[in-house]
Amino acid sequence: MTAPLLSMEGISKAYPGVQALSGVELALARGEVLALLGENGAGKSTLMKILGGAVRPDAGTIRVDGVARAIRSPQEALRLGIAVIHQEFNLVPALGAAENVFLGQEIARGLPGLGVVDRRAQRARAGAVLARLGADFDPDTECRRLSVAGQQLVEIAKALVSGARILVMDEPSAALSAPEVAALHGVIRELKRDGTGIVYVSHRLDEIAAVCDRVAVLRDGRNAGGAAVAAVGRGDLIRMMVGRELTEEFPRRTTAPGEARLVVEGLSRGTAVRGVSFEARRGEVLAITGLVGAGRTELLRLLFGADRPDSGTIRLDGREIRPRSPRQAIAAGIGLLPEDRKLQGLVLDLSLRENFALPNLARLSRAGVVQGALERRECGGFVERLRIRTPRQEALVRGLSGGNQQKVVLAKWLARDCEVLLFDEPTRGVDVGAKVEIYRLINDLAAAGKVVVMVSSDLPEVLGMADRIVVMRGGRVTGRIDDMARATQESVMEAAVS
Amino acid sequence: MTAPSPPPVPSRGGRARGLARRLADLGMAWVLAGLCVLFSLLTFAEQQPDGAAAGAALAADVLAACPAGARVLVAVRDRPEEGALAETLVERLRGGGAEVVAVVTGEPRDARAALERLAALAPPGLDAVAGSAASTGWGVFADLAADFPALGDPVVLRPRAYRWPNFLKPENLLNIANQIAVIAILAVGMTVVIVTGGIDLSVGSLIALASVVTALVVRDVFGGVAAGTGGMVAAGIAGVAVGALAGAVSGGVIVAFGIPPFIATLAMMLVAGGAASMLARGESVYQLPDSFVWLGRGADLGIPNAVALTLLLYALAHFAMTRMTFGRHVLAVGGNREAARLSGVPVAATTLAAYVLSGALAALGGVVMASQLKSGSPNFGQMYELYVIAAVVVGGTSLSGGEGSMLGTLVGALVIAVIQNGMNLLGIESYTQRVVLGAVILGAVLLDRLRRR
Numbered sequence: 001m002t003a004p005l006l007s008m009e010g011i012s013k014a015y016p017g018v019q020a021l022s023g024v025e026l027a028l029a030r031g032e033v034l035a036l037l038g039e040n041g042a043g044k045s046t047l048m049k050i051l052g053g054a055v056r057p058d059a060g061t062i063r064v065d066g067v068a069r070a071i072r073s074p075q076e077a078l079r080l081g082i083a084v085i086h087q088e089f090n091l092v093p094a095l096g097a098a099e100n101v102f103l104g105q106e107i108a109r110g111l112p113g114l115g116v117v118d119r120r121a122q123r124a125r126a127g128a129v130l131a132r133l134g135a136d137f138d139p140d141t142e143c144r145r146l147s148v149a150g151q152q153l154v155e156i157a158k159a160l161v162s163g164a165r166i167l168v169m170d171e172p173s174a175a176l177s178a179p180e181v182a183a184l185h186g187v188i189r190e191l192k193r194d195g196t197g198i199v200y201v202s203h204r205l206d207e208i209a210a211v212c213d214r215v216a217v218l219r220d221g222r223n224a225g226g227a228a229v230a231a232v233g234r235g236d237l238i239r240m241m242v243g244r245e246l247t248e249e250f251p252r253r254t255t256a257p258g259e260a261r262l263v264v265e266g267l268s269r270g271t272a273v274r275g276v277s278f279e280a281r282r283g284e285v286l287a288i289t290g291l292v293g294a295g296r297t298e299l300l301r302l303l304f305g306a307d308r309p310d311s312g313t314i315r316l317d318g319r320e321i322r323p324r325s326p327r328q329a330i331a332a333g334i335g336l337l338p339e340d341r342k343l344q345g346l347v348l349d350l351s352l353r354e355n356f357a358l359p360n361l362a363r364l365s366r367a368g369v370v371q372g373a374l375e376r377r378e379c380g381g382f383v384e385r386l387r388i389r390t391p392r393q394e395a396l397v398r399g400l401s402g403g404n405q406q407k408v409v410l411a412k413w414l415a416r417d418c419e420v421l422l423f424d425e426p427t428r429g430v431d432v433g434a435k436v437e438i439y440r441l442i443n444d445l446a447a448a449g450k451v452v453v454m455v456s457s458d459l460p461e462v463l464g465m466a467d468r469i470v471v472m473r474g475g476r477v478t479g480r481i482d483d484m485a486r487a488t489q490e491s492v493m494e495a496a497v498s
Numbered sequence: 499m500t501a502p503s504p505p506p507v508p509s510r511g512g513r514a515r516g517l518a519r520r521l522a523d524l525g526m527a528w529v530l531a532g533l534c535v536l537f538s539l540l541t542f543a544e545q546q547p548d549g550a551a552a553g554a555a556l557a558a559d560v561l562a563a564c565p566a567g568a569r570v571l572v573a574v575r576d577r578p579e580e581g582a583l584a585e586t587l588v589e590r591l592r593g594g595g596a597e598v599v600a601v602v603t604g605e606p607r608d609a610r611a612a613l614e615r616l617a618a619l620a621p622p623g624l625d626a627v628a629g630s631a632a633s634t635g636w637g638v639f640a641d642l643a644a645d646f647p648a649l650g651d652p653v654v655l656r657p658r659a660y661r662w663p664n665f666l667k668p669e670n671l672l673n674i675a676n677q678i679a680v681i682a683i684l685a686v687g688m689t690v691v692i693v694t695g696g697i698d699l700s701v702g703s704l705i706a707l708a709s710v711v712t713a714l715v716v717r718d719v720f721g722g723v724a725a726g727t728g729g730m731v732a733a734g735i736a737g738v739a740v741g742a743l744a745g746a747v748s749g750g751v752i753v754a755f756g757i758p759p760f761i762a763t764l765a766m767m768l769v770a771g772g773a774a775s776m777l778a779r780g781e782s783v784y785q786l787p788d789s790f791v792w793l794g795r796g797a798d799l800g801i802p803n804a805v806a807l808t809l810l811l812y813a814l815a816h817f818a819m820t821r822m823t824f825g826r827h828v829l830a831v832g833g834n835r836e837a838a839r840l841s842g843v844p845v846a847a848t849t850l851a852a853y854v855l856s857g858a859l860a861a862l863g864g865v866v867m868a869s870q871l872k873s874g875s876p877n878f879g880q881m882y883e884l885y886v887i888a889a890v891v892v893g894g895t896s897l898s899g900g901e902g903s904m905l906g907t908l909v910g911a912l913v914i915a916v917i918q919n920g921m922n923l924l925g926i927e928s929y930t931q932r933v934v935l936g937a938v939i940l941g942a943v944l945l946d947r948l949r950r951r
Contacts, residue, residue, distance in 0.1 A: 306840060330842035344840050347833035349900050358830055358841040361823040368822045412841065 003066025005030045005197040006051075006082075006166050011060035013046055020046040021057070021221045028166065028197040033188060035208040035229065036201045037237060038218035038431070044201050047218070048168050051199075052084035053077035064166070083164030087171045087429060088342070089151050093144035098126035100143050101157045129157045134183025147293050148175040148340075156184065160191075167191065170201045171429055177291035177457065178493065185211045205234050206460070250464030251440050257467060258282030262420055262451045264303070267312030272298040274475040276312070280420075280451045285442060287466030288455045290496045295475035296455040297339050300422045303453075304336040305329035316420065316451075330359055335413030337406070339424040339455075345409040346397050353379045353393040355408055360415050382411040387437060403434030410441060420451040427461060439465060459489045471495035526894055526909045529942060533913065534665070537920035541664040546631040548579040552657040553586030560587075560628050560655050561594040568625035571616070571652070573602040573609045573633045580630045583657070587628060599624065606636040613638065613646055623650035631656050664923050672802060676870070678915035679804040680705070680879075682908060683863040684886045685893075686815045687745075687856030689907045692890055693819075694852045695832040695899025696759035700748060701860035701886055703771035704741045705879025708864030710774045712737035713783035713874025722785035730790055737868075738861045744770055745857020749850040763853075767883070774876035784873035794870030804866050811859070816904040828852060832899030889914050892942045913942060 006028040013021040021043045028034050038044045049055040051062070053071040061068050064080050071077050077084070091100045102122045109118035127139040135153045143151060152175045159167055173181045188198060188211050200212055208215060209229060216226040217240040225240045260279040267276045273295045280286040288296050301307045303314060305323025314321050316332065323329035326336070338344035346355050356379045357364055364375045379393050386407040390400060397405055406426065413421060423442065427435045442465065446452045456462050462469060463484070471479030471492055479495025481487045547555070560570060570591055574580035581603065588598050600612045616624055624646075627639055634656040643651045664670060684701050691698045712733045716722065720729030748766045751757050796803045819825035827848040830838035839845045863882075868874045893910025895902025917938055921931045 304840070326840050327842045327844060336840060338837075338840055343834070344836050347830050347837050347900070349833050350829060354826060354829070357826065358838070358843060361826055365823045368824060370821055370823060370826065372821070 003063065004028060005032075005065065007063045007066075008047070008051065009061045009063070011047065011050060011062075012058050013043075013050065013055065014058055019221055021050075023222065024060075024218065025223055026199075026216060028199060030165075030195040030197055031192045032214065033192060033198045033200055033212045035212035035215040036199050036218065037208070037215055037240070038224070042218040042224075042431070043221040044218055045170070046221075048084060048170060048199065048201065051077070051082060051166075051168060053082075054084075078162060078164070081163070081165035082168070083159035083162045083166070084168040085155050085159045085170060085172055089155055091143040091151055091154060094142060096140045096142055097130065097137065097146065097150075097154050097157075098123045098139035100154050101126040101129065101139075101161055103158070105162060125161065126157060129160050130154070132183075133157060133187055134180050149177060149180055149293070152176060153180065156187075160187070164196070166197050166199075168199045168201070172200075173202065173204060173207060177293075179291075181207065204458070205237055208237070209234075250461070251436065251443055257284040258449070261317055262303075262453070263315040265313050265315075267299065267302055267314065268310050269298065269302055269307060270310065272475050273302060273309070276472070276475075276477055278470050278477065278480075280453055282449045282451070283446055284467035285446050285452045285454055285465050286468050286470065287462045288453060288470045288472060289457065289459070289462045289492060290472035290478075291457070294472040294496065296472055297424055298475075299472070300336060300424050300453070300455060303329070303420075303422060304334055306336075330416070330418075333419035334422065335359075335416060335418035335420070336422045337409050337413065337424060337426055339428070341402075341405050341409050346405060348398040349396055351394045352383070352388070352390055352397050352400070352408055355397050356382065356393075356411050356415065359412050363416075378415060379411075382415060386411055386414075386441070401431075403430040406430050406438065407434065410438065414441070418450070420453070421445055423452070423454040423456075425456055425458075426454060427456075427458065459492055462492065463487055463489065525945070526892060526906065526913060526942065529945065530909055530913050530916065533916045533920065537665040537916065537923065538663040540920070541923045542661060543664050544659050545662045545664075545667070546659055547657045548583050548630055550582045550586040552630075553583040554590055556583070556628055556655060556657045557587050557590030557594060559658070560591060560626050561596060563653055563655060564596065564625045568596045569599045569622065570596050570626045570628055571600045571602065571609075571612065571624055572598055573612075573627060573629040573636070573639075575605070575630065575633050576603050580633070583630055591628075602629075602633075606638045609633070609636060610638045613642075617646045621650075624652040625650075626652050627654045629656065631659065665920060670919070670923070672805070674912075674915050674919045675805040675808075676802050677919065678911050679802075679808045680863040680867050680870075681882065681885050681889055681914070682808045682911040683811060683866065684856075684860050684882065685889045685907045685911050686811050686904065687852075687859035688886045688890050689815070689893070689895055689902055689904060690819075690828055690852045691759070691856045692887075692895050692897060693828050693832045693899055693902045694849055695835070696752065696849070696852065697763065697887070697897075698745075698748070698853060698856045698860075699760065699763040699883050700744060700766035700770055701856060701863075702879040702882035702884075703767045703769075703774065704744055704857055704860035705864035705867055705882055706774040706876045707744070707770045707777075708737035708741050708861035709868035709874035709878045710778045710783060710876055711740050711874070712865050712868050713786060714777060716787075716790065717783055717785045723787050725787050725790075727789070730787070734793075734865045737865045738858050741861020741864065742854050742858035745853040745855065745860075746850065748857065749853030752853065753846045753849050759853075771876070778874065778876050780876060782873045782875040782877075786868075786872055788872075791869050791872050794866055794868070794872075804870065807866070812904055812908050819904055824848070824851070829900060832901075834900070885914060888939045892939055910942075914939070 004027045008024065008026040011021050011024045024043065024047060026047065036044050046055060050057045053074045053076050056072065062071060063069065069080060071080065092103065099122065107118045107121045108116060110116040123139050130139060130153060133153045133156060135150065137146060137150055143154060146154065152172065156172060172184060176184065191198060202208060212229050214226065214228050215232065215237060217224045258281055260281050262280040265277045268274050276299055278286070288299065290296055298307070302309045305325050305328050308324065321332045323332060323334065342348060353375060357375050361370065364371055364378065376393060383390065383393065388404050388407045390404060397408055400408065426438055430438065442452055442454065454465060467484060469481040469487060469492060470477055473496055479492070481491065572584050572588055574584040584601060584603065588601060591598050599616060602609045602612050627634065634654050639654050688698055688701065715733035715736050716725045716730055720726065720733065744766055748762045752759050752762045793803050799806050819828065827843050830841070830843050831845050831848050835845060864879060867878050889911040890907050891897060891910070892913050893906035895906060914935070917935055918931065921934060
């Protein structure tokens, strides 16, 4: 029996105040796709950072082809043929896609050691790899002009050209639309045939069934089980991850939709949003879906005053509102959970409590002085109510897991008692347990008569949560589903792509 | 216990922990302490006490060394501190029952004249000569028994010398505080600007502009040397207002047109510096009343007024940054501008306020400097922007914004002042001083970076 491609044995790692990993085992064979599952905070990221050389373990052995290796830096990991595609992008915004793909591994021409980059060769090879991934942009496009999905594809291409034999993909599909995910899975199957071992970290259970051979589940920094994908059902996986039965992934709510509260007519901005009209009613969850780049996020930004519309009207309870800035939108009772919580939702180097207080400072202060006791009490209430797992309110949000970070963003707006809540991909990168909690909160808000508009790419989520669905494509509304009994993933997807 | 125990609220003890963290964060405070110890050891020296305290101690020594009703000659040089010594000495000697037969204030020949007069009157002679370390060393006192046999054999007594670091002498410590006051005042505004993620290069020029404006208003509006308190206060306010206006212009273009702060304030640095020279026609303005130095040289509360003002500003700024919405907004804008905007933080207003504050405080620093030097000059404040930025950075504020503290900045300013002062005491050349200061700033920040890792 030959040694496995990769084996991680007895890996432990402690951070101040938390044992992130204790004695974790992980094995990966050649040509195998291993799904690594676990709630946020279960230790997946830490384990993958150790594999990628970004973090050093306190104990344990990593063997590549049966040989014990100490991986002290990302460079060493690369030399061993280990490439990690991080969820956070590491791209140089002002460089082109091809240049980013070959960043640090440039193709040189002319005298060796002179460092003249062969741009033509790079462009050709990067273009080929990107095309294989289903990208439709020019490899010279500056990365800052690419969509989130495009940037994700560049990150994946980067790992592919490095010729890695062990590939770690951390939520690679989180930002991708369905055709792009399909292309990615096609590439994964090819890599498999070449003998590449892939660790696929994802929260999308459907994808795991589609592309993975085996699952390994982490819970609270320990191995919590593993199995061949073919042998386990969706419910089994969820049980292994959270350690308890999730009776309802999408908690139901008895709905009695009332009158229209938020009425949008003919809202337009450039080519991103073109003549969008819809209404959101009291007591319902309105989902807006579509592929990446359909203009959903741009629409929410118009509603929130982050951008100005060229034309169109927004009415709340019959009164027209024209938010010229987020500040005005907030004053009008609108709250936004942005798509990218780290870039737009949170100030990572401020504490949980300071982030929580940010939109609520006017209420929490007197004569410009923050009332510390009041602030602590309110924040404590929300930490408890949303079950935010944190050692203390003073903890920097940078150190919280994705699900807990999202709850902090949610708490900011719940504390303001907004009349309109705009959710942009509210469960992106959030573990299953926290997802259900967020769904419950969304339902509670709807039940309390608030206007709830949820943008999501996750079709099961859209179908499970929404009372009505608006589908967008190319900035326009291309489908409306008012009768959820007749909604299927296929019917939604048809409106999104056709 | 019957009541259900309260839920574990993580905020318990949060404030105390926060304070502990803040102190631990101030690793630079240890560097400051280390520098103080270093310079104390290096400047350990023989100290000759003078002034009233020395006079009192010396009187006790004289009374102990001589019989009751002793006849004493007091001799000091004509210096303020020796005058104070003599005054207290005479008073205490008389209080202790001794007879002060003569007080000489001046030079050796004055002492000789007095001794000759006494010798002519003798007996009853003289029991003791007392004075400062300098005066009792005069040759005329070297061999009294031989030179003036008629006087008997008087003892010569001086204040007892002791060993103490020059660095730790109270007047040196106050000197440090006075020296750093202007930089420290500017650093308050600079900290706010840097925490928003910006920079203000115009502060040095605003010192010059504010000093010139203030001095010109005193001279041309309120009658120069004859100006009253109200006029000088109004002139100071005018100077600060000009600084605030300059800050508003810098902040305004930064906010409205998205011009990088480095460029906007670089332009303001040239404009303000040039305007100061134009207004003053390139010369110093010094037609100011004597009382104009109240702010810069006065000491109404036992410490110099400039130092008191600095401490007050730091207390206010610390409160504003840690406890007020303004501080939260500043930190949020610097930490993540977009997240702050989407949270309803008035990003533009906060940024503008930071530059207005920096401009106003730079101008206040200029007024203090004008008062210290009793003039206004377009040459004031040159290179100060760099020292101020260094103080802020040494104090642990990140140049990329989003974090920083006023306490840290105060420590940073003191570190720079102590290094300069220590090297002055050690007689190190000013060119060498600059090299050392540059290396120390780099080292301090490096140390801080390593500690955080």
